[in-house]
Amino acid sequence: MVTRQPDVDPAVAATADDIEAMRIRGAATIADAAAEALSTQAKRSDATAPDVFERQLRAAAKTLYETRPTAVSLPNALRYVLRGMDGESVSALRDATIARAEEFQRELARAQTTLGTVGANRLRDGDVVMTHCHSTDALACLEAALEDGKEVEAIVKETRPRKQGHITAQQLREWGVPVTLIVDNAARRYLDEADHVLVGADSIAADGSVINKIGTSGLAVNARERGVPVMVAAQTIKLHPDTMTGHTVEIEMRAESEVVSDEERRTITGDADDGLVVANPAFDVTPPRYVDAIVTERGQFPPESIVTLMRELFGEMTGEPWEP
Protein backbone atom coordinates (compact mmCIF):
# COMPACT_ATOMS: atom_id res chain seq x y z
CA MET A 1 0.00 0.00 0.00
CA VAL A 2 1.12 3.52 -0.76
CA THR A 3 1.89 5.78 2.23
CA ARG A 4 -1.12 7.99 2.71
CA GLN A 5 -0.60 11.71 2.91
CA PRO A 6 -3.08 13.68 5.02
CA ASP A 7 -5.94 15.42 3.18
CA VAL A 8 -5.68 13.24 0.10
CA ASP A 9 -9.04 12.47 -1.43
CA PRO A 10 -10.04 8.77 -1.34
CA ALA A 11 -10.38 8.77 -5.13
CA VAL A 12 -6.74 9.84 -5.45
CA ALA A 13 -5.69 7.15 -2.98
CA ALA A 14 -7.66 4.60 -5.03
CA THR A 15 -5.86 5.67 -8.21
CA ALA A 16 -2.52 5.35 -6.40
CA ASP A 17 -3.46 1.82 -5.29
CA ASP A 18 -4.48 0.94 -8.86
CA ILE A 19 -1.16 2.18 -10.26
CA GLU A 20 0.81 0.31 -7.61
CA ALA A 21 -1.10 -2.93 -8.22
CA MET A 22 -0.80 -2.41 -12.01
CA ARG A 23 -4.55 -2.34 -12.54
CA ILE A 24 -3.60 0.94 -14.19
CA ARG A 25 -0.36 0.39 -16.09
CA GLY A 26 1.71 1.47 -19.07
CA ALA A 27 3.67 4.71 -18.85
CA ALA A 28 1.26 6.90 -20.84
CA THR A 29 -1.84 5.48 -19.16
CA ILE A 30 -0.28 6.07 -15.73
CA ALA A 31 0.46 9.69 -16.66
CA ASP A 32 -3.12 10.20 -17.83
CA ALA A 33 -4.53 8.67 -14.64
CA ALA A 34 -2.24 10.83 -12.47
CA ALA A 35 -3.40 14.03 -14.18
CA GLU A 36 -7.01 12.91 -13.81
CA ALA A 37 -6.43 12.21 -10.10
CA LEU A 38 -4.98 15.69 -9.49
CA SER A 39 -7.99 17.16 -11.25
CA THR A 40 -10.27 15.12 -8.98
CA GLN A 41 -8.38 16.32 -5.92
CA ALA A 42 -8.85 19.91 -7.11
CA LYS A 43 -12.57 19.41 -7.74
CA ARG A 44 -13.23 17.77 -4.38
CA SER A 45 -10.96 19.88 -2.19
CA ASP A 46 -12.69 21.30 0.88
CA ALA A 47 -9.95 23.90 1.39
CA THR A 48 -11.08 27.41 2.23
CA ALA A 49 -7.60 28.99 2.06
CA PRO A 50 -5.26 28.93 -0.97
CA ASP A 51 -2.30 27.56 1.01
CA VAL A 52 -4.40 24.63 2.25
CA PHE A 53 -5.56 23.88 -1.32
CA GLU A 54 -1.98 23.89 -2.57
CA ARG A 55 -0.84 21.67 0.29
CA GLN A 56 -3.58 19.15 -0.53
CA LEU A 57 -2.60 19.08 -4.21
CA ARG A 58 1.07 18.56 -3.37
CA ALA A 59 0.15 15.77 -0.95
CA ALA A 60 -1.93 14.13 -3.68
CA ALA A 61 1.02 14.39 -6.08
CA LYS A 62 3.37 12.81 -3.53
CA THR A 63 0.93 9.93 -2.94
CA LEU A 64 0.72 9.27 -6.68
CA TYR A 65 4.48 9.65 -7.16
CA GLU A 66 5.32 6.99 -4.56
CA THR A 67 3.48 4.21 -6.40
CA ARG A 68 6.03 3.09 -8.98
CA PRO A 69 9.56 4.45 -9.49
CA THR A 70 10.62 3.81 -13.09
CA ALA A 71 8.25 5.43 -15.58
CA VAL A 72 9.18 9.12 -15.66
CA SER A 73 5.87 9.95 -17.33
CA LEU A 74 4.40 9.91 -13.81
CA PRO A 75 6.54 12.68 -12.24
CA ASN A 76 6.53 14.56 -15.57
CA ALA A 77 2.71 14.55 -15.50
CA LEU A 78 2.57 15.65 -11.86
CA ARG A 79 5.04 18.48 -12.48
CA TYR A 80 3.17 19.66 -15.54
CA VAL A 81 -0.17 19.88 -13.74
CA LEU A 82 1.21 21.42 -10.53
CA ARG A 83 3.02 24.11 -12.52
CA GLY A 84 -0.36 25.25 -13.77
CA MET A 85 -1.74 25.60 -10.22
CA ASP A 86 -1.91 29.35 -10.25
CA GLY A 87 -4.24 31.90 -8.64
CA GLU A 88 -4.95 34.08 -5.62
CA SER A 89 -8.12 32.35 -4.41
CA VAL A 90 -9.19 28.73 -3.92
CA SER A 91 -11.62 28.96 -6.80
CA ALA A 92 -8.97 30.40 -9.15
CA LEU A 93 -6.49 27.71 -8.11
CA ARG A 94 -9.12 25.02 -8.62
CA ASP A 95 -10.08 26.23 -12.10
CA ALA A 96 -6.43 26.58 -13.16
CA THR A 97 -5.50 23.10 -11.93
CA ILE A 98 -8.45 21.41 -13.59
CA ALA A 99 -7.79 23.25 -16.88
CA ARG A 100 -4.10 22.35 -16.74
CA ALA A 101 -4.87 18.65 -16.15
CA GLU A 102 -7.27 18.66 -19.11
CA GLU A 103 -4.64 20.33 -21.27
CA PHE A 104 -2.11 17.69 -20.26
CA GLN A 105 -4.47 14.84 -21.11
CA ARG A 106 -5.33 16.41 -24.46
CA GLU A 107 -1.66 16.88 -25.35
CA LEU A 108 -0.85 13.33 -24.27
CA ALA A 109 -3.47 11.88 -26.60
CA ARG A 110 -2.43 14.19 -29.45
CA ALA A 111 1.26 13.33 -28.99
CA GLN A 112 0.51 9.63 -29.24
CA THR A 113 -1.44 10.09 -32.47
CA THR A 114 1.31 12.24 -34.00
CA LEU A 115 4.01 9.80 -32.90
CA GLY A 116 2.01 7.02 -34.53
CA THR A 117 2.14 8.72 -37.92
CA VAL A 118 5.93 9.19 -37.60
CA GLY A 119 6.45 5.55 -36.61
CA ALA A 120 4.16 4.32 -39.39
CA ASN A 121 6.41 6.00 -41.96
CA ARG A 122 9.15 3.52 -40.96
CA LEU A 123 6.90 0.55 -41.73
CA ARG A 124 6.41 -0.77 -45.25
CA ASP A 125 3.51 -2.72 -46.67
CA GLY A 126 3.98 -6.39 -45.80
CA ASP A 127 6.38 -5.83 -42.88
CA VAL A 128 6.57 -8.18 -39.91
CA VAL A 129 7.03 -6.49 -36.55
CA MET A 130 8.19 -8.13 -33.33
CA THR A 131 6.78 -6.59 -30.15
CA HIS A 132 7.62 -6.85 -26.47
CA CYS A 133 5.19 -6.21 -23.59
CA HIS A 134 2.26 -3.84 -24.24
CA SER A 135 2.91 -0.26 -25.26
CA THR A 136 0.20 2.13 -26.43
CA ASP A 137 2.87 4.27 -28.11
CA ALA A 138 4.16 1.27 -30.07
CA LEU A 139 0.62 0.22 -31.00
CA ALA A 140 -0.11 3.77 -32.21
CA CYS A 141 2.56 3.25 -34.90
CA LEU A 142 0.96 0.01 -36.04
CA GLU A 143 -2.52 1.56 -35.99
CA ALA A 144 -1.34 4.46 -38.15
CA ALA A 145 0.32 2.05 -40.60
CA LEU A 146 -2.94 0.11 -40.88
CA GLU A 147 -4.84 3.37 -41.47
CA ASP A 148 -2.37 4.12 -44.27
CA GLY A 149 -3.54 0.87 -45.87
CA LYS A 150 -0.38 -1.10 -45.13
CA GLU A 151 -0.65 -4.75 -44.27
CA VAL A 152 1.51 -5.76 -41.33
CA GLU A 153 2.00 -8.92 -39.33
CA ALA A 154 3.17 -9.24 -35.75
CA ILE A 155 5.28 -11.63 -33.75
CA VAL A 156 4.25 -10.91 -30.19
CA LYS A 157 6.47 -11.87 -27.27
CA GLU A 158 4.53 -13.21 -24.32
CA THR A 159 6.58 -11.07 -21.87
CA ARG A 160 6.94 -12.93 -18.62
CA PRO A 161 6.16 -12.70 -15.81
CA ARG A 162 2.88 -10.78 -16.31
CA LYS A 163 2.29 -11.83 -19.92
CA GLN A 164 1.40 -8.35 -21.11
CA GLY A 165 2.08 -9.53 -24.63
CA HIS A 166 -1.41 -10.99 -24.47
CA ILE A 167 -2.86 -7.46 -24.30
CA THR A 168 -0.86 -6.55 -27.41
CA ALA A 169 -2.02 -9.71 -29.19
CA GLN A 170 -5.64 -9.00 -28.29
CA GLN A 171 -5.46 -5.41 -29.59
CA LEU A 172 -3.75 -6.47 -32.81
CA ARG A 173 -6.28 -9.22 -33.44
CA GLU A 174 -9.09 -6.67 -32.94
CA TRP A 175 -7.45 -4.67 -35.73
CA GLY A 176 -7.28 -7.79 -37.88
CA VAL A 177 -3.47 -8.11 -37.76
CA PRO A 178 -2.16 -11.69 -38.10
CA VAL A 179 -0.38 -12.49 -34.82
CA THR A 180 2.15 -15.17 -33.91
CA LEU A 181 2.40 -15.36 -30.13
CA ILE A 182 5.73 -16.72 -28.88
CA VAL A 183 7.36 -17.35 -25.52
CA ASP A 184 10.16 -14.94 -24.74
CA ASN A 185 12.81 -17.61 -25.24
CA ALA A 186 11.76 -18.05 -28.88
CA ALA A 187 12.53 -14.44 -29.80
CA ARG A 188 15.96 -15.02 -31.38
CA ARG A 189 14.64 -17.80 -33.58
CA TYR A 190 11.74 -15.67 -34.82
CA LEU A 191 13.86 -12.56 -35.42
CA ASP A 192 14.79 -14.15 -38.75
CA GLU A 193 11.19 -13.51 -39.83
CA ALA A 194 10.96 -9.95 -38.49
CA ASP A 195 11.60 -6.67 -40.33
CA HIS A 196 11.47 -4.53 -37.19
CA VAL A 197 11.52 -4.78 -33.43
CA LEU A 198 9.03 -2.25 -32.06
CA VAL A 199 8.88 -1.48 -28.33
CA GLY A 200 7.76 1.33 -26.05
CA ALA A 201 9.63 2.97 -23.19
CA ASP A 202 9.05 3.84 -19.57
CA SER A 203 11.95 6.28 -19.46
CA ILE A 204 14.62 7.50 -21.86
CA ALA A 205 17.91 8.67 -20.34
CA ALA A 206 19.98 11.61 -21.57
CA ASP A 207 22.54 9.30 -23.21
CA GLY A 208 19.77 7.66 -25.24
CA SER A 209 19.48 4.52 -23.09
CA VAL A 210 15.99 3.08 -23.15
CA ILE A 211 14.43 1.85 -19.94
CA ASN A 212 11.62 -0.54 -20.80
CA LYS A 213 10.04 -3.82 -19.72
CA ILE A 214 12.50 -6.48 -18.60
CA GLY A 215 13.72 -8.43 -21.61
CA THR A 216 13.94 -5.45 -23.96
CA SER A 217 17.74 -5.24 -23.76
CA GLY A 218 18.27 -8.91 -24.59
CA LEU A 219 15.85 -8.59 -27.48
CA ALA A 220 17.68 -5.52 -28.79
CA VAL A 221 21.09 -7.23 -28.59
CA ASN A 222 19.75 -10.24 -30.48
CA ALA A 223 18.08 -7.99 -33.03
CA ARG A 224 21.36 -6.19 -33.68
CA GLU A 225 23.10 -9.53 -34.17
CA ARG A 226 20.38 -10.54 -36.63
CA GLY A 227 20.38 -7.17 -38.41
CA VAL A 228 16.82 -6.28 -37.45
CA PRO A 229 16.32 -2.56 -36.68
CA VAL A 230 15.02 -1.64 -33.24
CA MET A 231 12.49 1.17 -33.06
CA VAL A 232 11.42 2.68 -29.74
CA ALA A 233 8.09 4.50 -29.70
CA ALA A 234 8.12 7.03 -26.88
CA GLN A 235 6.33 10.33 -26.46
CA THR A 236 8.52 13.11 -25.07
CA ILE A 237 6.78 12.65 -21.70
CA LYS A 238 9.05 9.58 -21.40
CA LEU A 239 12.23 11.70 -21.47
CA HIS A 240 13.85 11.64 -18.03
CA PRO A 241 15.14 15.16 -17.29
CA ASP A 242 16.99 14.18 -14.07
CA THR A 243 19.40 12.04 -16.12
CA MET A 244 20.81 15.24 -17.63
CA THR A 245 22.33 15.99 -14.21
CA GLY A 246 23.77 12.54 -13.64
CA HIS A 247 20.87 10.86 -11.83
CA THR A 248 20.14 7.25 -12.70
CA VAL A 249 16.71 5.71 -13.25
CA GLU A 250 15.52 3.45 -10.47
CA ILE A 251 14.53 -0.01 -11.68
CA GLU A 252 11.40 -1.25 -9.93
CA MET A 253 11.69 -4.62 -8.19
CA ARG A 254 8.33 -6.38 -7.96
CA ALA A 255 6.92 -9.14 -5.78
CA GLU A 256 8.21 -12.71 -6.10
CA SER A 257 4.58 -13.89 -6.30
CA GLU A 258 4.57 -12.67 -9.93
CA VAL A 259 7.27 -15.27 -10.69
CA VAL A 260 6.52 -18.27 -8.44
CA SER A 261 3.46 -19.31 -6.46
CA ASP A 262 3.76 -20.31 -2.78
CA GLU A 263 3.35 -23.92 -3.88
CA GLU A 264 6.12 -23.67 -6.46
CA ARG A 265 8.37 -22.08 -3.86
CA ARG A 266 7.70 -24.96 -1.46
CA THR A 267 8.47 -27.49 -4.20
CA ILE A 268 11.84 -25.84 -4.81
CA THR A 269 12.93 -25.32 -1.22
CA GLY A 270 11.14 -28.11 0.64
CA ASP A 271 10.33 -27.50 4.30
CA ALA A 272 13.52 -25.52 4.87
CA ASP A 273 12.18 -22.59 2.84
CA ASP A 274 15.46 -20.72 2.87
CA GLY A 275 18.35 -20.03 0.55
CA LEU A 276 16.11 -19.11 -2.39
CA VAL A 277 15.97 -15.56 -3.65
CA VAL A 278 13.45 -14.77 -6.36
CA ALA A 279 14.46 -11.58 -8.17
CA ASN A 280 11.83 -9.81 -10.24
CA PRO A 281 13.06 -6.58 -11.83
CA ALA A 282 10.28 -5.03 -13.92
CA PHE A 283 12.57 -3.15 -16.32
CA ASP A 284 16.00 -3.16 -17.88
CA VAL A 285 18.25 -0.69 -19.67
CA THR A 286 19.01 -0.96 -23.38
CA PRO A 287 22.18 0.95 -24.30
CA PRO A 288 21.77 3.42 -27.18
CA ARG A 289 24.04 1.45 -29.55
CA TYR A 290 21.32 -1.22 -29.85
CA VAL A 291 18.57 1.25 -30.73
CA ASP A 292 18.10 2.49 -34.29
CA ALA A 293 15.49 5.18 -33.73
CA ILE A 294 13.47 6.78 -30.98
CA VAL A 295 10.14 7.84 -32.44
CA THR A 296 8.45 10.76 -30.71
CA GLU A 297 5.71 13.26 -31.56
CA ARG A 298 8.56 15.65 -32.46
CA GLY A 299 9.93 13.29 -35.09
CA GLN A 300 12.37 10.41 -34.97
CA PHE A 301 15.80 10.71 -33.34
CA PRO A 302 18.95 8.62 -33.22
CA PRO A 303 19.21 7.81 -29.48
CA GLU A 304 22.50 9.72 -29.07
CA SER A 305 20.82 12.99 -30.07
CA ILE A 306 17.81 12.75 -27.78
CA VAL A 307 19.53 14.90 -25.14
CA THR A 308 19.11 17.93 -27.40
CA LEU A 309 15.35 17.49 -27.41
CA MET A 310 15.39 16.78 -23.68
CA ARG A 311 17.19 20.04 -22.93
CA GLU A 312 14.87 22.01 -25.19
CA LEU A 313 11.72 20.60 -23.59
CA PHE A 314 12.70 20.32 -19.94
CA GLY A 315 15.70 22.60 -19.34
CA GLU A 316 17.70 21.68 -16.27
CA MET A 317 15.07 20.40 -13.86
CA THR A 318 15.69 19.61 -10.23
CA GLY A 319 13.56 18.87 -7.19
CA GLU A 320 10.69 16.54 -6.47
CA PRO A 321 7.54 16.96 -8.57
CA TRP A 322 5.45 18.16 -5.63
CA GLU A 323 7.93 20.84 -4.57
CA PRO A 324 7.15 24.42 -5.61
Ligand SMILES: O=P(O)(O)OC[C@H]1O[C@H](OP(=O)(O)O)[C@H](O)[C@@H]1O
Ligand atom coordinates in the same frame (compact mmCIF):
# COMPACT_ATOMS: atom_id res chain seq x y z
O1 LIG B 1 3.20 4.36 -22.46
P1 LIG B 1 3.04 3.06 -23.16
O2 LIG B 1 3.64 3.10 -24.53
O3 LIG B 1 1.61 2.56 -23.17
O4 LIG B 1 3.84 1.95 -22.34
C1 LIG B 1 5.22 2.08 -22.12
C2 LIG B 1 5.74 0.96 -21.30
O5 LIG B 1 5.02 0.85 -20.07
C3 LIG B 1 4.94 -0.55 -19.71
O6 LIG B 1 5.32 -0.71 -18.36
P2 LIG B 1 4.32 -1.37 -17.27
O7 LIG B 1 3.44 -2.38 -17.94
O8 LIG B 1 3.53 -0.23 -16.65
O9 LIG B 1 5.23 -2.01 -16.25
C4 LIG B 1 5.81 -1.29 -20.69
O10 LIG B 1 7.15 -1.39 -20.25
C5 LIG B 1 5.66 -0.43 -21.91
O11 LIG B 1 6.65 -0.65 -22.89
